[in-house]
Amino acid sequence: MRNTIVSLISIILGLVAGGILMLFIGSNPIEGYSYLLQGALKNLERIGNTLATATPLIFTGLSVAFAFRTGLFNIGASGQMLVGGLAATAVALTFDLSRPILLLVMVLAGLVAGALWAFIPGLLKAKFNVHEVVSTIMMNWIAYWTIYYIVPGYFKGEFLETESKKLAESDTLRTPFLTEMFDGSYINLGLFLAVIAVIIIAFIIEKTTLGFELKAVGFNRFAAEYAGMKVNRNIILSMLISGALAGVGGVALYTGNASSIQIGILPAQGYDGIAVALLGANHPVGVFFAAVLFGILYSGTGFMNAMTEIPPELANTIIAIIIYFAATSVMIERLLNKFKAKKSNKEDKSGPVVEKGDS
Amino acid sequence: MSYVVEMLNIRKEFPGIVANDNITLTLKKGEIHALLGENGAGKSTLMGVLFGMYQPERGLIKVNGKEVKITNPNVANRLGIGMVHQHFKLVENFTVTENIILGSEPLKGMVLDIDKAAKRIEELSKHYGLNVDPHAKIEDISVGMQQRVEILKMLYREADVLILDEPTAVLTPVEIDELMKIMRNLINEGKSIIIITHKLKEIKAVADRCTVIRRGKGIGTVNVAESSEASLAEMMVGRHVSFKVDKKESTPGEVVLKIDSLSVKNNRKVMGLKDFSLEVRAGEIVGIAGVEGNGQTEIVEAITGLRKAESGTILISGEEITNLPIRQRNEKGISHIPEDRQKRGLVLDYSLVSNMVLQIYNKQPFSKRGLLNFPAMKAYAQNIIENFDVRSGEGASSIARTLSGGNQQKAIIGRELELDPKLLIAVQPTRGLDVGSIEYIHRRIIEHRDKGNAVLLISLELDEVLQLSDRIAIVNNGELVGEVIAAETNENEVGLMMAGVGKERSI
Numbered sequence: 001m002r003n004t005i006v007s008l009i010s011i012i013l014g015l016v017a018g019g020i021l022m023l024f025i026g027s028n029p030i031e032g033y034s035y036l037l038q039g040a041l042k043n044l045e046r047i048g049n050t051l052a053t054a055t056p057l058i059f060t061g062l063s064v065a066f067a068f069r070t071g072l073f074n075i076g077a078s079g080q081m082l083v084g085g086l087a088a089t090a091v092a093l094t095f096d097l098s099r100p101i102l103l104l105v106m107v108l109a110g111l112v113a114g115a116l117w118a119f120i121p122g123l124l125k126a127k128f129n130v131h132e133v134v135s136t137i138m139m140n141w142i143a144y145w146t147i148y149y150i151v152p153g154y155f156k157g158e159f160l161e162t163e164s165k166k167l168a169e170s171d172t173l174r175t176p177f178l179t180e181m182f183d184g185s186y187i188n189l190g191l192f193l194a195v196i197a198v199i200i201i202a203f204i205i206e207k208t209t210l211g212f213e214l215k216a217v218g219f220n221r222f223a224a225e226y227a228g229m230k231v232n233r234n235i236i237l238s239m240l241i242s243g244a245l246a247g248v249g250g251v252a253l254y255t256g257n258a259s260s261i262q263i264g265i266l267p268a269q270g271y272d273g274i275a276v277a278l279l280g281a282n283h284p285v286g287v288f289f290a291a292v293l294f295g296i297l298y299s300g301t302g303f304m305n306a307m308t309e310i311p312p313e314l315a316n317t318i319i320a321i322i323i324y325f326a327a328t329s330v331m332i333e334r335l336l337n338k339f340k341a342k343k344s345n346k347e348d349k350s351g352p353v354v355e356k357g358d359s
Numbered sequence: 360m361s362y363v364v365e366m367l368n369i370r371k372e373f374p375g376i377v378a379n380d381n382i383t384l385t386l387k388k389g390e391i392h393a394l395l396g397e398n399g400a401g402k403s404t405l406m407g408v409l410f411g412m413y414q415p416e417r418g419l420i421k422v423n424g425k426e427v428k429i430t431n432p433n434v435a436n437r438l439g440i441g442m443v444h445q446h447f448k449l450v451e452n453f454t455v456t457e458n459i460i461l462g463s464e465p466l467k468g469m470v471l472d473i474d475k476a477a478k479r480i481e482e483l484s485k486h487y488g489l490n491v492d493p494h495a496k497i498e499d500i501s502v503g504m505q506q507r508v509e510i511l512k513m514l515y516r517e518a519d520v521l522i523l524d525e526p527t528a529v530l531t532p533v534e535i536d537e538l539m540k541i542m543r544n545l546i547n548e549g550k551s552i553i554i555i556t557h558k559l560k561e562i563k564a565v566a567d568r569c570t571v572i573r574r575g576k577g578i579g580t581v582n583v584a585e586s587s588e589a590s591l592a593e594m595m596v597g598r599h600v601s602f603k604v605d606k607k608e609s610t611p612g613e614v615v616l617k618i619d620s621l622s623v624k625n626n627r628k629v630m631g632l633k634d635f636s637l638e639v640r641a642g643e644i645v646g647i648a649g650v651e652g653n654g655q656t657e658i659v660e661a662i663t664g665l666r667k668a669e670s671g672t673i674l675i676s677g678e679e680i681t682n683l684p685i686r687q688r689n690e691k692g693i694s695h696i697p698e699d700r701q702k703r704g705l706v707l708d709y710s711l712v713s714n715m716v717l718q719i720y721n722k723q724p725f726s727k728r729g730l731l732n733f734p735a736m737k738a739y740a741q742n743i744i745e746n747f748d749v750r751s752g753e754g755a756s757s758i759a760r761t762l763s764g765g766n767q768q769k770a771i772i773g774r775e776l777e778l779d780p781k782l783l784i785a786v787q788p789t790r791g792l793d794v795g796s797i798e799y800i801h802r803r804i805i806e807h808r809d810k811g812n813a814v815l816l817i818s819l820e821l822d823e824v825l826q827l828s829d830r831i832a833i834v835n836n837g838e839l840v841g842e843v844i845a846a847e848t849n850e851n852e853v854g855l856m857m858a859g860v861g862k863e864r865s866i
Binding site: 225 | 686697702707708717721
């Protein structure tokens with residue numbers, strides 16, 4: 001509840017700050033925001049595109065949030081997306097299977113590839129205490145150069161050297177009934193996968209012994225070890241799940257939103273996932289809504305730019321400001337506390353104890 | 360009569376609990392004033408109010424006769440009030456000087472003037488007999504020395520009123536004596552001290568007056584010279600407390616724990632325990648006495664599986680467990696009250712409910728096919744909380760971090776005893792507890808023994824080892840010096856053996 005309020009306040013403050021920026025460059029913020037919203041939600045097609053934009057972000061946000069809940073920083077969602085996307089693309093271009101089976105195999109391939117990509121940092125952390133921030137970032141670049149080599153070498157596009165061969169429409173996650181429902185949008189089955197992932201992850205974290213264990217390891221690995229939990233196994237498992245989520249995110253991006261995979265690009269969605277997780281307070285449902293918000297800002301910005309003088313970079317600026325407010329949520333909490341303090345004098349939330357460990 | 364600090368009729372509430380209810384405490388200039396109370400009685404809250412961490416709902420604070428509003432710790436510092444927290448707030452890889460000047464760094468032009476600060480710290484250290492090297496790194500000095508750095512920090516900031524929060528909880532007996540000397544030095548130089556504690560011995564040794572609080576209420580202030588330990592204890596707990604541990608003669612049964620020529624490496628990768636053998640039988644309490652760091656940690660961690668044994672064997676009821684994973688050892692009936700409750704004992708960000716099932720969350724009825732059963736967990740936790748009088752703001756749903764240290768300890772002990780282990784390994788089980796709780800915990804441990812279980816007790820407090828144990832094994836430098844029967848020995852003999860003076864095995 002409190003987290004939700006903090007996130008909402010961050011968003012409002014970010015939007016207000018964005019409005020002030022618009023004023024500075026001589027535009028009308030109300031007009032700007034109304035075009036931004038229209039661009040994202042004006043008609044069914046735009047709504048569909050907004051949701052499709054949000055889909056990979058839901059996956060990467062979940063990936064980062066899940067790792068974080070278990071005490072790990074997965075900065076490698078970008079690389080995990082890339083290898084996930086590559087695996088799915090490779091499957092689609094190589095095997096001639098009936099559509100349902102092909103899609104299933106593609107998703108599984110992406111899932112496994114992402115998981116494997118995160119397995120290595122997990123293993124390094126468990127065995128040699130290599131910090132996962134360093135190793136996941138390095139894995140990002142290994143993925144980047146792997147794609148750089150494999151795509152032109154084995155899956156070269158017909159016209160462009162820098163991207164893979166286009167997938168046939170029937171080999172992608174796009175599906176006629178969704179495309180028609182949303183008037184030709186590129187919305188695809190990835191969204192359903194994302195919603196399922198949100199539910200599964202929320203369930204694992206809150207209701208299962210696995211979640212209990214993973215969180216305990218995240219909070220205090222020494223106590224977890226004391227209680228007989230296998231700390232190293234849990235670190236690896238947590239990275240596997242986190243990587244699998246990002247891998248499927250890659251499948252949704254490269255074989256759903258797009259039909260090919262480009263070389264020389266680390267998908268920004270991987271890093272945006274960190275922001276999404278932060279704004280969503282590392283809660284699966286929060287991540288979902290944060291990702292949708294990012295989707296609105298990203299997909300509405302083109303329309304805003306077309307209709308006004310406001311540059312498209314403003315959407316990124318607003319997102320950045322929102323993140324700043326979310327990251328400094330301590331300040332917002334203090335503000336809230338002051339507010340409450342005026343009503344009643346109960347601002348000391350920390351409970352009856354000054355210092356842990358004394359009496 | 361001039362008071363440096365007067366706290367009059369202080370009331371402080373937290374959601375769901377009145378931490379301080381109409382408490383008055385006055386501090387005379389140049390006295391050592393003890394603040395005595397059970398775990399969770401509200402001592403720390405009261406001092407938090409004085410140090411500006413909390414705002415009282417009602418009441419008045421006067422410093423040097425003038426009414427003041429202490430809105431945050433900086434205000435307290437300016438008024439000459441300094442506090443040494445129980446858990447030190449030092450930067451490990453900074454030097455003593457760097458730590459002390461942190462936040463008020465002296466400048467020479469644009470650059471830091473470390474030398475000047477170091478010189479002043481050296482002078483202060485000499486003046487008060489603290490014996491601190493201003494250039495030593497914090498990570499290289501002992502806990503006692505670190506505490507003196509904290510004291511120096513306050514002196515450097517010219518504090519006249521020093522609040523020491525359970526200063527002796529982390530010290531060895533020798534260090535405690537030194538601290539008391541230092542406190543007397545400080546008084547002679549015109550400082551005034553408030554010492555938060557529940558150790559009656561120390562109050563008798565060093566304090567002039569003592570204010571007692573119980574369950575948030577002020578019970579009264581007495582002159583220490585005119586009161587006995589027993590009367591202080593009674594004021595604190597509200598009933599008569601027996602200091603003697605009553606127990607029947609032990610009736611040792613079969614061997615539960617058998618350690619055979621065990622060698623274990625310590626954190627510095629050298630043998631911290633050498634060729635150690637010990638037996639603990641059902642129905643007896645075996646205490647291990649020794650100065651801190653003489654192999655106790657290694658023994659405990661090797662039995663519980665937290666540390667690898669280099670050689671030797673450990674058997675539980677005849678079954679070898681030397682290389683088993685921790686969970687399997689727990690399932691064989693080993694239970695462990697850990698030395699460091701915050702590092703090992705609890706997941707501080709988990710609720711009490713989750714912490715109470717930390718080892719058994721994956722067993723029926725707390726989970727079924729991987730799904731947690733929250734009502735069952737809660738009922739189980741509630742039972743422990745009631746049995747062991749664990750006091751917290753929001754009952755079982757309280758986050759462990761919000762509990763006072765003593766209550767955290769009671770929760771852990773409750774959890775471990777509830778498992779009804781064949782072998783209970785109790786490391787410093789009453790650390791940080793008040794006399795009332797100590798009495799209760801001791802009784803529960805003896806009850807556990809009388810039910811026919813084995814107990815291995817490791818404590819740095821010789822009194823506790825002597826009173827509770829049936830048999831005492833003494834370690835020095837990682838080796839077994841000897842074993843004695845508790846009823847047939849005394850403090851002197853054990854003390855000598857702790858220092859490494861051997862004795863023919865008497866068993």
